[in-house]
Amino acid sequence: MTKRTAFSFFSVYYKPTRIALYRFKPMSNVNKLFSTRKIYDLKKSDALFVKAMRDNCRYQYGHCPAYKEFLDRFRFQPDDIRTFDDLQRLPFLPTLYLKKHRMLSMSERRLPLKVTSSGTGGNKSFVGFNLRSIWNAFKMVCRVAKYHNLWSARLTRYVVFGYRPRRDNSLGASKSAWGFTFFAPAASRIYALDYKDGGYKLDLDNIKNKLVKYSKGRLPVRTMGFPAYTYFLLRQMKEEGLSVKLPKGSLICLGGGWKQFYAEKIGKQEFYDLAFEVLGVDDKHIIEFFGAVEHPILYTDCREHHFHLPAYSRVIIRDVDTLLPVPDGVPGLVNLLTPLFDSAPMLSILTDDIGVLHSDPCSCGETSPYLEILGRVGVKDVVTCAQGAEEILKDFLRTDDDTL
Numbered sequence: 001m002t003k004r005t006a007f008s009f010f011s012v013y014y015k016p017t018r019i020a021l022y023r024f025k026p027m028s029n030v031n032k033l034f035s036t037r038k039i040y041d042l043k044k045s046d047a048l049f050v051k052a053m054r055d056n057c058r059y060q061y062g063h064c065p066a067y068k069e070f071l072d073r074f075r076f077q078p079d080d081i082r083t084f085d086d087l088q089r090l091p092f093l094p095t096l097y098l099k100k101h102r103m104l105s106m107s108e109r110r111l112p113l114k115v116t117s118s119g120t121g122g123n124k125s126f127v128g129f130n131l132r133s134i135w136n137a138f139k140m141v142c143r144v145a146k147y148h149n150l151w152s153a154r155l156t157r158y159v160v161f162g163y164r165p166r167r168d169n170s171l172g173a174s175k176s177a178w179g180f181t182f183f184a185p186a187a188s189r190i191y192a193l194d195y196k197d198g199g200y201k202l203d204l205d206n207i208k209n210k211l212v213k214y215s216k217g218r219l220p221v222r223t224m225g226f227p228a229y230t231y232f233l234l235r236q237m238k239e240e241g242l243s244v245k246l247p248k249g250s251l252i253c254l255g256g257g258w259k260q261f262y263a264e265k266i267g268k269q270e271f272y273d274l275a276f277e278v279l280g281v282d283d284k285h286i287i288e289f290f291g292a293v294e295h296p297i298l299y300t301d302c303r304e305h306h307f308h309l310p311a312y313s314r315v316i317i318r319d320v321d322t323l324l325p326v327p328d329g330v331p332g333l334v335n336l337l338t339p340l341f342d343s344a345p346m347l348s349i350l351t352d353d354i355g356v357l358h359s360d361p362c363s364c365g366e367t368s369p370y371l372e373i374l375g376r377v378g379v380k381d382v383v384t385c386a387q388g389a390e391e392i393l394k395d396f397l398r399t400d401d402d403t404l
């Protein structure tokens, strides 16, 4: 093949890629942000974060008519985002609203990965990832895992306190727990919720028996799942007088939050003590993750069990009544910001979690502030809290339409 024909061949076959790159070019600040290596250096990434948010806001404004209407209603334009303070004025969407209404900025055909939150009565959030968002999320996960020493070449036994993945299961918790089983090569994977006879059945006894068996082996074990499921099993084992020591290098990983614990008021320390007593795993080998389907940023706790904010996101705590930002150390509603999604205008979402942002120094050495989730307000309260935004939304968005 001559040089000329080689070039022709190249240009013919690479045209789609060139078009795709051209389309993504205006958002390259987002790619840069998700390539940040110093993942907890917020000061260094502040300016880039603001630029990435502005680019994302411009894209959403231009591609999601409902979001454009929403910002117009608040008289806010994407180019109004110039400094970090401007992000505090950027109108946010309540997660409660996103659970009822699907907002998209691109065709579903461009979204190879679709995820839903758990929820009852059809109130589930839907999020879709295009290739670029998948790539950026992948880079983030790799960097966070490296920082927290989650990568390992040792064969590992995985115990997932969650669903066995299935093609028809689009739950974010199921997909992220499955993804977690790739940080170290898997010798085996077992799931507390197995699909049998047309439905998922919880089988904690099987998990218990396997943990006892694994404790006699040499391969490290990594558990992953809701703190509540893990806690119930540990408590059951304690009541039965079972106490084992998992092999060296084992980890207990928790995800999905402690919401189920708020009623029981079980402290984290109590959980750590129980894990050490029953499975022989100390709290330095207990790692917790935090994230949400609408905000899939991987928050991972440090050795002091603090969720430091990574470069890929920022958090604003808002007063429950006025929704205005409150100073660090004051509790309020948690407003999460990230420019990760191309497919939907989820760059600033207001959750129904009550949290507090701490900026005091942490002995782990990181200077990034850390988020503490204190609890969750009731659905009614959130509607009241987010009344301003919610009512304006209700006014003009087509509520009978599933896709906006």
Ligand SMILES: [Zn+2]
Residues within 6 Å of the ligand: 302, 303, 304, 305, 306, 308, 362, 363, 364, 365, 366
């Ligand atoms: Zn720390």
